[in-house]
Amino acid sequence: MSATPFTAVFLMQYVYCGDPWQISASAFLANAICVGVLYYLLCALIRKPAAASVMIHTACALLGAINYFVSVFRGTPVLPWDLTALNTALAVSSTYDFTPTGPMIIAAVVLIGALIVLLHFRRFDVLPHALCRRFPLPLRLLCLTLALLCAVFTSPKNLARFNVQTDVWDQRGAYQKSGILATFLRNTEFMNVEVPSDTSREKLDQILSSVFAKAPALTLNQKPHIIAIMNESWADFEEFGNLQLSESVIDGIAKLDNARFSHAYASVFGAGTSASEFEFLTGNSMAFLPSGSIPYQQYILKDSFSLASQLKQLGYQTAAFHPGERSSWQRDQAYPRLGFDSFKSADELDVPIITEHGYVSDETDFDQIVWDYEHRDPDKPLFLFNVTIQNHGAYTVKDYPAEIRLMDQPGVYPMAEQYLTLVHKTEDQFLRLTEYFSQQDEPVLILMFGDHQPSVEPACLDKAYGVEDGTLSMEEYMNKFRVPFVLWANYPLPETALPEISLNFLSSLLLNYAGLEPDAYGQYLQTLRTSLPVVTFAGYMDSQGNAYSHWESTDFTAVLEDYQTLQYERLFGSGYFQDQLTEKAETLSHP
Known part of the structure; x- marks a missing residue:
């Protein structure tokens, strides 16, 4: 159960760039913590760790694929503010080529294989008992606690301590080196407009006092x-x-x-x-x-x-x-x-x-x-x-x-x-x-x-x-x-x-x-x-x-x-x- 956040991050980065080793160890841990929030919460809700693991791996693979295609089409991966422009993205998506890459095909085969194995062995009751049975209340509470603990570390400020770095000029590279989820969350820092130190009318008057009027280039009738x-x-x-x-x-x-x-x-x-x-x-x-x-x-x-x-x-x-x-x-x-x-x-x-x-x-x-x-x-x-x-x-x-x-x-x-x-x-x-x-x-x-x-x-x-x-x-x-x-x-x-x-x-x-x-x-x-x-x-x-x-x-x-x-x-x-x-x-x- 504890390995799922790490293997899911590995799969996500593999689908995104084909080389998950570009990410630093500390940033890899930060992304695993981000995945852990969702995984442990899902375990607490559905009470089946094996099913939750397959679902999280599938979601991470899809996230890697989405960011890959968006990066190819426009030069940058998915950013926080893109979520407000989904209608615009869907309107032009029909003209793009969504041919899957090698890593995407391999990931799909692995996930389908894992699902088949899970269903097959679950049917014949040969999976480890801990993976088959529903979580009792104490384990569900433990999962909720782990989800909350992980959530504490997913603030942009805390992610920076794991050496998760953004790059406004190379978001694609930042997602490769610092991971998709953690870098996405760090980018939320840029969503607030900086307020100037002095916006008084006196200051505005002073700025405009330096303006010199420029006559139009020509006069028309x-x-x-x-x-x-x-x-x-x-x-x-x-x-x-x-x-x-x-x-x-x-x-x-x-x-x-x-x-x-x-x-x-x-x-x-x-x-x-x-x-x-x-x-x-x-x-x-x-x-x-x-x-x-x-x-x-x-x-x-x-x-x-x-x-x-x-x-x-x-x-x-x-x-x-x-x-x-x-x-x-x-x-x-x-x-x-x-x-x-x-x-x-x-x-x-x-x-x-x-x-x-x-x-x-x-x-x-x-x-x-x-x-x-x-x-x-x-x-x-x-x-x-x-x-x-x-x-x-x-x-x-x-x-x-x-x-x-x-x-x-x-x-x-x-x-x-x-x-x-x-x-x-x-x-x-x-x-x-x-x-x-x-x-x-x-x-x-x-x-x-x-x-x-x-x-x-x-x-x-x-x-x-x-x-x-x-x-x-x-x-x-x-x-x-x-x-x-x-x-x-x-x-x-x-x-x-x-x-x-x-x-x-x-x-x-x-x-x-x-x-x-x-x-x-x-x-x-x-x-x-x-x-x-x-x-x-x-x-x-x-x-x-x-x-x-x-x-x-x-x-x-x-x-x-x-x-x-x-x-x-x-x-x-x-x-x-x-x-x-x-x-x-x-x-x-x-x-």
Whole structure:
């Protein structure tokens, strides 16, 4: 009976990574204690140790398999905050390949064999008497006591004493070295938002006093229609110069007439779409929120400031559109709170649907954009925020024609070639979209940006970056979070080049090119990005391109603390920014 927690942990780690010996002895003990809580509790409830053992081993093997597949599909295993996004995960699971690995097959054979043996020998009453009979009350009480004792040691603080360590940049490796269950529990430490030391109004006033107002990039006779497209997994691997493709998948957009093309930095890699749209829409940074947070589900619980709410105050019709599940990331609840008048999902499309590798295509997506533009409120300018889905992983659809090849190693990286084929289709459709809007009389400004890089073969990513993953400098590490963005308009744009910034600064830049003035928070962000143009969860960069980790103290630490303070007030505060808006409105109405 006492061996079950240890053998179950061994099986769980074996199924997860095929090498259970990577885990340290102390961390192995910590995971056995975590399993012990469930095992001894189960023994007390069902009173049959052999049956409880088979059930626990099966559950641990399934947990190992689930974490393996999630790690393969998105680059990280299951994390505590993922439990709030099960509906989103199920919505896209049908496109992934769940072929079992060798360790999974071996584990399944062992478990089935154990169950057969248990049932067979139980039938002929040849199992040891202690395993066959039901536990009497004293033994049940002993099991309950053991479960409680184990539970005492499963707090994140106590698990740290067993050398269970988390790694926010390499959760997959942390689960291998410190065990799935114990590391999962340690990650719960990151679920609480850190409260800044001083959130008084005096402090907020002092921070904003350093803001300098920046004039819009241009002045227009009328407010332009604004279309912002966050394109799923849109990345620019060609910029590093290390991939030889059969055809460029980015040049058509980068060299488009009257377009301004640059790169931005996201806070997530391989997954976490909602984090990127949260940063873009709110101007807030994931840098000051717990690792892996899902803001729509954890923090946007009431009416919140955003680009949509600001444009709504300026008289815009605000609409959101995503051709996926309506409830994914709880967008159906978050978007109204962010100021959107309406939200369309895959169920409300007004145009014929064409799919690409199981998802609504960008061709259909952009057709819907045109439809929404043509059916807009004629008395208001339109702000349309669109999140695409065509390029979503996994890139493992069998028999999908790979039109883009890596010329020096064709067929070696099929996931990457499938992905590149998809983004090539995105390029074609975006050019078609701009061709349509170039013929419209009213001013239209279009922004398209990527939410994160795709989770394709790690070896191909290393090849693209030109470095080995284990030897990355901080600047090279930041390349994993680099995505393209393009601004295009059917009216002349300034000739100045776009800066390289993080996604949280992108909305204030968009307003600047729309000839609109951001609010006080947006003006603060415009000021901040002159010295720190990149602030992400992964790290931050100064105006000279030097990259820093959040774990180190630098000359910018105090500046980041100010940003964190303003963001905390913006998300959770008592009304400071709303009071500012009210005062500004009163000033304008009574000059």
